[in-house]
Amino acid sequence: MENVMTNxxxxxxxxxxxxxxxxxxxxxxxxxxxxxxxxxVTIEEICSVARVSKVTFYRYYSGxxxxxxxxxxxxxxxxxxxxxxxxxxxxxxxxKLDRISMLKQKLVTDLGEEITGGMMNIPAARQYAEGLNExxxxxxxxxxxxxxxxxxxxxxxxxxxxxxxxxxxxxxxGDNSFKGIYNSTEEMISQVNELLVMGLLxxxxxx
Amino acid sequence: MENVMTNxxxxxxxxxxxxxxxxxxxxxxxxxxxxxxxxxVTIEEICSVARVSKVTFYRYYSGxxxxxxxxxxxxxxxxxxxxxxxxxxxxxxxxKLDRISMLKQKLVTDLGEEITGGMMNIPAARQYAEGLNExxxxxxxxxxxxxxxxxxxxxxxxxxxxxxxxxxxxxxxGDNSFKGIYNSTEEMISQVNELLVMGLLxxxxxx
Numbered sequence: 001m002e003n004v005m006t007n008x009x010x011x012x013x014x015x016x017x018x019x020x021x022x023x024x025x026x027x028x029x030x031x032x033x034x035x036x037x038x039x040x041v042t043i044e045e046i047c048s049v050a051r052v053s054k055v056t057f058y059r060y061y062s063g064x065x066x067x068x069x070x071x072x073x074x075x076x077x078x079x080x081x082x083x084x085x086x087x088x089x090x091x092x093x094x095x096k097l098d099r100i101s102m103l104k105q106k107l108v109t110d111l112g113e114e115i116t117g118g119m120m121n122i123p124a125a126r127q128y129a130e131g132l133n134e135x136x137x138x139x140x141x142x143x144x145x146x147x148x149x150x151x152x153x154x155x156x157x158x159x160x161x162x163x164x165x166x167x168x169x170x171x172x173x174g175d176n177s178f179k180g181i182y183n184s185t186e187e188m189i190s191q192v193n194e195l196l197v198m199g200l201l202x203x204x205x206x207x
Numbered sequence: 208m209e210n211v212m213t214n215x216x217x218x219x220x221x222x223x224x225x226x227x228x229x230x231x232x233x234x235x236x237x238x239x240x241x242x243x244x245x246x247x248v249t250i251e252e253i254c255s256v257a258r259v260s261k262v263t264f265y266r267y268y269s270g271x272x273x274x275x276x277x278x279x280x281x282x283x284x285x286x287x288x289x290x291x292x293x294x295x296x297x298x299x300x301x302x303k304l305d306r307i308s309m310l311k312q313k314l315v316t317d318l319g320e321e322i323t324g325g326m327m328n329i330p331a332a333r334q335y336a337e338g339l340n341e342x343x344x345x346x347x348x349x350x351x352x353x354x355x356x357x358x359x360x361x362x363x364x365x366x367x368x369x370x371x372x373x374x375x376x377x378x379x380x381g382d383n384s385f386k387g388i389y390n391s392t393e394e395m396i397s398q399v400n401e402l403l404v405m406g407l408l409x410x411x412x413x414x
Contacts, residue, residue: 093408144407152409156401161388165399168384169376177375181368192372194363199406200351201300202359 022060024050026074029067034111038068038118065122068115072125075111076132079103083136094197101189137167166196229267231257233281236274241318245275245325272329275322279332282318283339286310290343301404308396344374373403 028050032041043064047054061067086099108116119125141163147153172178173188182188235257239248250271254261268274293306315323326332348370354360379385380395389395 154401154405154407154409156405157407158398161398162402162407164388165385165402168388171384172379177378178372181371181375191365191368194361195369195372195403195406197407198361198363199402199408200361200364200369200404201406202361203410 021050021052021056025052025057025060025067026071029064030071030115033068033071033115033118035114037114038064039121065124068119068122069125069128071115072111072119072128075107076128079107094193097193097197098190101193102186105185105189137163228257228259228263232259232264232267232274233278236271237278237322240275240278240322240325242321244321245271246328272331275326275329276332276335278322279318279326279335282314283335286314301400304400304404305397308400309393312392312396344370 025046029041029046032046032049041064043054043057046064046067047057061070082103083100086096086103089096091099111119119129141159144153144159144163148155148157148159153159169192173192178188182191232253236248236253239253239256248271250261250264253271253274254264268277289310290307293303293310296303298306318326326336348366351360351366351370355362355364355366360366376399380399385395389398
């Protein structure tokens with residue numbers, strides 16, 4: 001399983017693309033947001049850790065919210081690229097789903113509770129994350145409907161309802177009733193995807 | 208879909224097997240328990256509706272609890288017989304699961320909220336229902352493990368964990384997040400079983 005972009009990876013990416021001061025601001029803010037709550041961290045603290053003046057900060061960002069949105073977009077751009085790569089690769093549909101599920105899982109872990117929780121209180125970030133989530137599910141639904149028309153997806157399934165079911169299930173997989181069953185998140189994703197994609201019956205069997 | 212034993216069916220069964228007075232007691236008690244809470248209904252009321260003396264009541268049952276346990280066992284015996292019939296029939300595994308899921312669903316509906324809720328407060332009834340539930344799942348797990356050894360079940364699935372997953376999922380299917388997706392309980396059972404048994408991919412496809 002590939003690693004989702006780490007803090008270090010962000011910086012290496014940024015120093016190649018943007019100026020060093022901005023990279024320092026991102027690095028400092030990410031570290032502070034991850035450790036303390038987004039709401040508590042001040043622009044002064046970010047600047048102090050980054051050794052950058054407040055004037056420089058405001059040259060790039062209108063405030064903390066714009067900065068956290070920028071960080072969120074960095075992660076998402078990186079993940080989107082990885083997802084595209086996975087979808088284009090020649091591995092099985094089951095393996096594709098496993099990798100994409102793991103990426104989504106790791107995105108949450110890498111951002112950390114403080115950042116993901118904090119983002120829910122920032123309307124713009126929340127809207128961005130929710131919009132992205134909607135688009136991914138919509139694309140997945142379109143893909144399944146196209147493949148069903150081609151005879152590659154179980155013709156007895158109502159795709160729209162199945163997607164709603166899988167989404168609802170996905171939201172519940174972190175619950176204690178499910179978590180206790182598996183040894184790890186990886187095993188849970190692999191086994192649940194296996195059941196949903198391949199089914200209980202051996203593939204040669206239709207009865 | 209066959210109908211689970213109705214109130215009328217109990218009586219017709221009982222008059223064939225047991226004495227008329229006992230049948231009247233069962234019928235009256237079932238009607239009263241279903242309408243009011245088990246806890247509120249008195250033995251006097253049951254006897255009054257059944258037009259049977261309290262002496263006769265105590266000839267058959269030590270109290271209300273023994274009576275509700277007797278009713279519960281009548282339902283369960285009937286359902287067990289039906290499940291055996293379904294398992295032995297030549298319909299597909301998916302159809303078998305649909306019918307068994309529907310029977311379980313209808314058992315709850317037929318007993319009614321007052322009776323099922325009331326039973327949870329009677330240790331003996333609760334134990335009986337939970338024990339039965341455990342046995343059914345255990346048998347289902349044994350069946351899947353035997354079939355997996357014969358190559359008829361997806362070899363990539365950990366059967367023990369899959370059963371735990373399906374049980375946890377089953378407990379959640381009544382939740383609002385799932386209920387809103389489907390037009391009826393029948394549709395929900397049929398679509399979810401289709402996904403779990405057959406999988407998302409068309410059966411000819413293994414990739």
